[in-house]
Amino acid sequence: xxxxxxxxxxxxxxxxxxxxxxxxxxxxxxxxxxxxxxxxxxxxxxxxxxxxxxxxxxxxxxxxxxxxxxxxxxxxxxxxxxxxxxxxxxxxxxxxxxxxxxxxxxxxxxxxxxxxxxxxxxxxxxxxxxxxxxxxxxxxxxxxxxxxxxxxxxxxxxxxxxxxxxxxxxxxxxxxxxxxxxxxxxxxxxxxxxxxxxxxxxxxxxxxxxxxxxxxxxxxxxxxxxxxxxxxxxxxxxxxxxxxxxxxxxxxxxxxxxxxxxxxxxxxxxxxxxxxxxxxxxxxxxxxxxxxxxxxxxxxxxxxxxxxxxxxxxxxxxxxxxxxxxxxxxxxxxxxxxxxxxxxxxxxxxxxxxxxxxxxxxxxxxxxxxxxxxxxxxxxxxxx
Amino acid sequence: xxxxxxxxxxxxxxxxxxxxxxxxxxxxxxxxxxxxxxxxxxxxxxxxxxxxxxxxxxxxxxxxxxxxxxxxxxxxxxxxxxxxxxxxxxxxxxxxxxxxxxxxxxxxxxxxxxxxxxxxxxxxxxxxxxxxxxxxxxxxxxxxxxxxxxxxxxxxxxxxxxxxxxxxxxxxxxxxxxxxxxxxxxxxxxxxxxxxxxxxxxxxxxxxxxxxxxxxxxxxxxxxxxxxxxxxxxxxxxxxxxxxxxxxxxxxxxxxxxxxxxxxxxxxxxxxxxxxxxxxxxxxxxxxxxxxxxxxxxxxxxxxxxxxxxxxxxxxxxxxxxxxxxxxxxxxxxxxxxxxxxxxxxxxxxxxxxxxxxxxxxxxxxxxxxxxxxxxxxxxxxxxxxxxxxxxxxxxxxxxxxxxxxxxxxxxxxxxxxxxxxxxxxxxxxxxxxxxxxxxxxxxxxxxxxxxxxxxxxxxxxxxxxxxxxxxxxxxxxxxxxxxxxxxxxxxxxxxxxxxxxxxxxxxxxxxxxxxxxxxxxxxxxxxx
Numbered sequence: 048x049x050x051x052x053x054x055x056x057x058x059x060x061x062x063x064x065x066x067x068x069x070x071x072x073x074x075x076x077x078x079x080x081x082x083x084x085x086x087x088x089x090x091x092x093x094x095x096x097x098x099x100x101x102x103x104x105x106x107x108x109x110x111x112x113x114x115x116x117x118x119x120x121x122x123x124x125x126x127x128x129x130x131x132x133x134x135x136x137x138x139x140x141x142x143x144x145x146x147x148x149x150x151x152x153x154x155x156x157x158x159x160x161x162x163x164x165x166x167x168x169x170x171x172x173x174x175x176x177x178x179x180x181x182x183x184x185x186x187x188x189x190x191x192x193x194x195x196x197x198x199x200x201x202x203x204x205x206x207x208x209x210x211x212x213x214x215x216x217x218x219x220x221x222x223x224x225x226x227x228x229x230x231x232x233x234x235x236x237x238x239x240x241x242x243x244x245x246x247x248x249x250x251x252x253x254x255x256x257x258x259x260x261x262x263x264x265x266x267x268x269x270x271x272x273x274x275x276x277x278x279x280x281x282x283x284x285x286x287x288x289x290x291x292x293x294x295x296x297x298x299x300x301x302x303x304x305x306x307x308x309x310x311x312x313x314x315x316x317x318x319x320x321x322x323x324x325x326x327x328x329x330x331x332x333x334x335x336x337x338x339x340x341x342x343x344x345x346x347x348x349x350x351x352x353x354x355x356x357x358x359x360x361x362x363x364x365x366x367x368x369x370x371x372x373x374x375x376x377x378x379x380x381x382x383x384x385x386x387x388x389x390x391x392x393x394x395x396x397x398x399x400x401x402x403x404x405x406x407x408x409x410x411x412x413x414x415x416x417x418x419x420x421x422x423x424x425x426x427x428x429x430x431x
Numbered sequence: 432x433x434x435x436x437x438x439x440x441x442x443x444x445x446x447x448x449x450x451x452x453x454x455x456x457x458x459x460x461x462x463x464x465x466x467x468x469x470x471x472x473x474x475x476x477x478x479x480x481x482x483x484x485x486x487x488x489x490x491x492x493x494x495x496x497x498x499x500x501x502x503x504x505x506x507x508x509x510x511x512x513x514x515x516x517x518x519x520x521x522x523x524x525x526x527x528x529x530x531x532x533x534x535x536x537x538x539x540x541x542x543x544x545x546x547x548x549x550x551x552x553x554x555x556x557x558x559x560x561x562x563x564x565x566x567x568x569x570x571x572x573x574x575x576x577x578x579x580x581x582x583x584x585x586x587x588x589x590x591x592x593x594x595x596x597x598x599x600x601x602x603x604x605x606x607x608x609x610x611x612x613x614x615x616x617x618x619x620x621x622x623x624x625x626x627x628x629x630x631x632x633x634x635x636x637x638x639x640x641x642x643x644x645x646x647x648x649x650x651x652x653x654x655x656x657x658x659x660x661x662x663x664x665x666x667x668x669x670x671x672x673x674x675x676x677x678x679x680x681x682x683x684x685x686x687x688x689x690x691x692x693x694x695x696x697x698x699x700x701x702x703x704x705x706x707x708x709x710x711x712x713x714x715x716x717x718x719x720x721x722x723x724x725x726x727x728x729x730x731x732x733x734x735x736x737x738x739x740x741x742x743x744x745x746x747x748x749x750x751x752x753x754x755x756x757x758x759x760x761x762x763x764x765x766x767x768x769x770x771x772x773x774x775x776x777x778x779x780x781x782x783x784x785x786x787x788x789x790x791x792x793x794x795x796x797x798x799x800x801x802x803x804x805x806x807x808x809x810x811x812x813x814x815x816x817x818x819x820x821x822x823x824x825x826x827x828x829x830x831x832x833x834x835x836x837x838x839x840x841x842x843x844x845x846x847x848x849x850x851x852x853x854x855x856x857x858x859x860x861x862x863x864x865x866x867x868x869x870x871x872x873x874x875x876x877x878x879x880x881x882x883x884x885x886x887x888x889x890x891x892x893x894x895x896x897x898x899x900x901x902x903x904x905x906x907x908x909x910x911x912x913x914x915x916x917x918x919x920x921x922x923x924x925x926x927x928x929x930x931x932x933x934x935x936x937x938x939x940x941x942x943x944x945x946x947x948x949x950x951x952x953x954x955x956x957x958x959x960x
Contacts, residue, residue: 077895079880082812097809104799111770112792118773119788123780124710131775134712143767144760151756154806159749161808166745181585206888208494216493218890236742241581242675244740244815248881253811255741257676258580259669262742279740279815279883281574283581284501287886355501357568358587387585 083248086270086295090251092161099157103150165251168263171233173226179236179243179256179278180389182285182346186224189235193308196394197222198342199288206288218275223292227301228268236262240387244280247293253279268295283387284358285346315396322398323422329405332418336406339399344407347387352411359387363411372417375404376427397424456551459543460950461528462846467550468525469839473918475517475557476832480908482510487904490897495888503887504572505564511575515693516600517557519827522835523696524549524607527635530842531611533941533948534629536620536957541613549606556599563589563596574885576686579667579678583659590660594653601646608642611635620940622959626717629939631699633720637727638695641688644731649685652678676741683734691730693827695723697794697834698765701787703939704841705769708784709776710936715768722761722768729758739810748807755805759798766795781934782856786837789864790830797825800875815885818878824871836863836914844933848947849926855917862910869903 084094122128174189187194200219204210213219226232236245238256246253250266268274276291296304327335341350344362348354352363362368367375379400382390391400398421408415449457458464485506489497498506528546532539540546564570568587571577582590615636619628628636655678658664665671667678698719706713713719735743735751743751769791780788800822804810813819836859844850873896878884882893889897920926932942940959944952 077892078876079892080876082809082879083881093808093812096806097803097812100803100806100809104803108795108799111766111795115770115773115788115791118770118776119778119780122709122773122776122778124777125779128775128777130709130711130777132711133775134714134716134772135718136715139771140715140718140764144764147760147763151759155753155756158752158806158808162748162752163745165808165811166748206495208496212493212891214891216891217888241585242578246815246883248812251808251812253740253814255676257669257741260674260676260742276881277883277886281504281578281581281815281885283585284504284572286504287500287883287888355568357566357589358501385584 085249085251086268086272086274087250087266088269089161089165089266090249092157092164093251096157096161100154103154107150165264168233168265170231171265172230174233174235175224175226176235176237177224177245177256178239179245179282179289180239181241181283181387182278182289184220184224184245184289184291185239188305191305191309193305193312195222195312197224197292199290201288215275217288218277218290218292220290220292223273223294225294225296225301225304226266226268227298228271228295229298231265231267233263233265236264239389241282242280243278243282243289245276245291246279247274247276247291249274249276250293255280271295271297284355319396319398319421322396323425326420326422327398327402327418329409329418332402332405333409335399336402336404337410339395339403340406340410343391343395344403352407352413362407363413365413368407368413369415372404372408372419373427375408376400376419376424379404380424380428392428397421397428400424457547459539459547461532461540461543461546462948462950464540464546464550465525465528465530466846468521468528471550471553472518472522472525472835473915475513475521477911477915478561479510479513479518480911482506482513483904484908486510487901489887490889491901492898493889493891493894498887500887501572502569504574504885505570507885508571508574508577509560509564512560512571512597513557514827515575515689516597516604517553519693519831519835520604521553523635523638523693523831524604526631526696526700526835526838526842527607527611529846530941531614531632531635532618533944533952534632534939535615535618535623536940536953536959537614537618538951538954540610541618542610545606546610549603549610552599553603556596556603559592559599560596563592566592576682577653577656578682579656579659579675582656583667586660591657594657597653598650601650604642605646608639608646611639612643615639620953620956620959626720627959629699630702630713630716630719630723631696634695634697634699634702634723637723638692641692641695641727641730645685645688645692648681649689652681652685655681676738679738679741680735683737684731686737687734688727688730690826691726693831694794695727697790697831698723700834700838700841701769701790702765704783704787704837705772705791707841707934707937708781708787709773709778711772711776713768714771714774715764718764719768722764725761726758729754729761733758736805736810739807740814752805752807756802759802759805762798766791766798779935781840782851782853782860783837783841783934785857785860785864786833786840789860790833790837793825793829793833793867797822797830800825813878815883816878817874817882817884820884821871821874821878824874828871829867833863839918841934842941843921844929845941845944845946845948847921847924847926848928848945849921849924850929851921851926852917855913855920859910859913859917862913863907866903866906866910870900870907871903873899873903 082094082097084091176187176189178185183196183198185196197220200221201217205212236254236256238258240258243256244253245256252264252266254262254264272295274293278286278289347359348362354361380392382388401419401421401424404419408417489503566589568589570589571593573582573586655666659666665673667673667675702713702719733751733755736755739748804813804822840856877893877896882889929946931946940957
């Protein structure tokens with residue numbers, strides 16, 4: 048029975064989808080018509096459930112519309128059809144109430160079974176804290192000292208139609224999430240601001256990231272590869288520009304990668320302490336500040352510092368950027384509660400904050416001539 | 432029964448009927464108010480449609496070319512609000528105004544002055560909403576579902592205008608609903624017993640109860656958004672002890688019955704049209720009434736199926752999945768009844784029937800994709816993708832809006848006394864039918880392939896279908912201009928005069944009145960056979 052069913056499913060997939068079954072995977076298909084089968088046992092079950100539902104719906108539709116179209120052709124007045132008189136039949140009415148009910152029960156069992164398996168997040172091998180914020184993802188490995196932000200890597204010029212669009216347009220990030228294959232990976236999903244939703248179609252995982260609450264999901268990927276998804280809950284202006292990329296590596300490769308990351312992040316922290324002692328020149332601060340600004344600030348405050356009137360404030364000519372340096376540093380480090388302004392203390396290094404504050408106080412005609420050094424930021428943060 | 436001329440004469444004697452704009456501003460006549468509602472709904476349909484054209488133009492190809500993301504979000508938001516609260520709901524209220532008194536043999540609505548007010552506050556509400564688009568920061572950009580905290584902490588100050596406009600729309604809907612209920616309860620002609628009422632009256636009665644039950648919930652939700660944003664409360668902010676997911680529970684406790692508010696009157700319309708053009712009594716009248724009632728009751732216990740990915744406990748997910756699946760039973764009964772009505776009838780295919788048949792097929796497609804969406808594990812894949820967009824446009828555009836068009840074509844000759852331009856009407860039908868499917872059917876495919884909704888730009892794999900979808904969208908939009916031309920002709924009273932019955936096979940009190948229906952009808956109650 049099960050084999051027959053899956054055989055039928057496979058056959059229908061072949062008919063329904065123009066795509067060949069062989070290359071269901073990472074490659075994109077312009078005319079993909081059907082749900083992806085994905086690369087986990089759960090995503091396979093979800094796909095089968097989808098096809099079961101689809102076939103039942105098609106059969107119901109064919110039967111109902113079949114009867115209807117038969118009437119439309121053979122019971123038309125122009126063919127001389129005379130109307131019958133019947134207008135009720137308790138027997139028939141009970142029948143077409145009970146039969147759909149039985150079909151529903153048939154659907155409910157496998158659905159409930161898969162759902163319960165999907166929600167069983169117990170006994171994970173690896174746990175990753177996934178935090179959404181406008182408009183990037185942050186990944187923190189709970190068993191290792193590794194955490195980082197993951198943002199859209201597609202160039203603005205591609206989005207603005209100035210450059211040709213790459214193969215993974217809008218589905219590429221600077222630093223993907225890396226997970227091991229064959230292990231149960233648990234995701235703790237939350238948010239720092241609005242609601243986001245972390246979705247990777249190939250894993251059949253979609254979980255809302257709610258600010259102040261933690262949701263759980265899990266996956267166990269069988270096939271190494273690169274899997275792409277997107278934020279699935281409207282989260283403001285750049286909702287369409289916060290993709291998710293997950294790289295699944297063999298466990299040995301994963302272990303090597305994670306220990307490498309640990310030492311890199313440790314070295315970066317030491318480097319940050321070292322930089323505290325150094326003063327950077329205005330040119331260095333401005334060029335590094337511009338890069339940081341475009342990466343972290345320009346989405347809201349716009350590359351020209353003008354912001355979006357009524358939505359995001361302008362920095363060019365702003366009172367704070369011109370006259371209030373402590374306030375300026377404070378708002379970048381701690382954010383501003385009750386607004387979309389995030390706290391960047393955890394997202395940027397002290398020298399990056401110093402550079403970007405310097406940049407904002409000297410770019411777009413804000414010619415204060417003031418420089419902010421990493422040690423000033425350090426002093427501010429210590430002084431709090 | 433008095434003739435039209437006598438009644439007009441009678442009218443002149445007792446009132447000084449104002450003319451020009453005052454006639455419409457001061458009117459308490461259910462037919463005038465019905466006309467106002469219908470024209471208002473049609474104008475809003477075109478305005479909301481223009482916004483859909485902006486959306487489809489931006490999505491015609493990948494990349495950002497026409498509008499900025501922030502404005503794109505305003506378009507999706509206001510398109511949704513306008514179509515739900517400005518087009519579909521007022522259109523049904525307009526039909527109720529015109530038809531309910533005529534169908535139950537009443538002289539007018541029970542509360543005519545409130546009727547006037549419930550219409551005339553609507554243009555104000557939509558002026559406020561639309562004006563916010565032109566203010567600093569723009570209009571609402573958080574989706575018509577205005578999920579907190581995107582609509583609270585992270586929205587701009589024009590959110591206050593959005594809140595007030597929704598309040599006014601809600602007040603209007605509640606007053607309209609009270610009027611329908613009071614009219615049906617108190618003003619039925621002698622002999623018009625409950626189980627003799629036309630199904631349009633039944634479905635509207637049940638809809639009116641749904642409106643009174645849930646519009647205050649919506650008002651509560653927007654008020655909490657207002658106080659969270661401007662007065663420091665924390666209903667939806669975890670930092671202050673609130674919960675953003677609670678917003679969704681409150682919103683969808685309104686939102687799901689709202690879905691049925693927008694479709695139950697459609698069931699009533701189709702149940703009037705199918706028997707007429709099948710020349711056969713409606714199959715299973717009683718079961719239609721019971722099915723409508725059970726759909727309405729079930730609609731209160733399925734709201735969380737919009738929220739399966741929010742992280743509810745498994746038990747809650749299972750409950751809402753099973754409850755949602757149950758709704759397909761009474762909905763199925765309705766579709767089976769319509770098909771059984773046609774079975775061994777004597778069918779003809781006038782324009783209202785064409786729209787009604789398209790409704791049955793396309794609404795059923797939307798219903799079946801709804802059943803697929805009820806299944807939680809697969810909903811995780813469908814949720815917030817274009818599959819959902821396809822689903823609710825099949826039930827709302829080819830469902831609710833097609834039923835409204837069917838209703839207008841069905842009753843228009845009764846209202847104007849003239850047959851509408853049948854050639855234009857057929858063009859309107861066929862252009863709409865083809866383009867609406869080019870527009871919404873491929874949305875199923877891009878949704879399954881993984882395209883999220885509410886995005887201004889998309890990955891390259893979705894490019895080809897989006898182009899098709901946009902072309903379908905533009906064609907569907909243009910097709911509605913045919914409808915506009917037809918309606919203008921009809922309002923100028925052009926066309927062939929029609930008989931009182933208008934359609935061979937039409938039954939009911941409204942078809943016993945003269946065509947056009949006189950300004951005042953049933954001043955003495957009719958005799959119900």
